Amino acid sequence: MASGVAALLLLGVVCSGLVAGEVAMDCCLDKSYKMLPLRILSDYKIQEADQGCDISATLFITKTGRILCVAHPSEREWVEKHIKLLNRRKE
Numbered sequence: 001m002a003s004g005v006a007a008l009l010l011l012g013v014v015c016s017g018l019v020a021g022e023v024a025m026d027c028c029l030d031k032s033y034k035m036l037p038l039r040i041l042s043d044y045k046i047q048e049a050d051q052g053c054d055i056s057a058t059l060f061i062t063k064t065g066r067i068l069c070v071a072h073p074s075e076r077e078w079v080e081k082h083i084k085l086l087n088r089r090k091e
Helices: 002-022 077-090
Strands: 041-047 057-062 067-070
Touching: 041 077, 057 077
Parallel strands: none
Antiparallel strands: 041 057, 057 067
8 A cells, every 4th residue: 555655646646757857948047137239139038037937137149049048138128228229229
């Protein structure tokens, strides 16, 4: 009987781990405050701490496809300006 309960508990843990894995997202774990040259950037995403990630940050995507984690727009004026200029490029 105890082995049956243990098997059910193990199955529950495995299933919940699979479900959690399906909604996992890539998050910046650290961020830089160093200004990046706008000419190397092609796009961006905003990461909010209250939406599944530990920290708030900006993910800048370079023209070569690299993802660079930098300060949130509310933390650095240059980040906000870069975002506005990238948005203008898309128009």
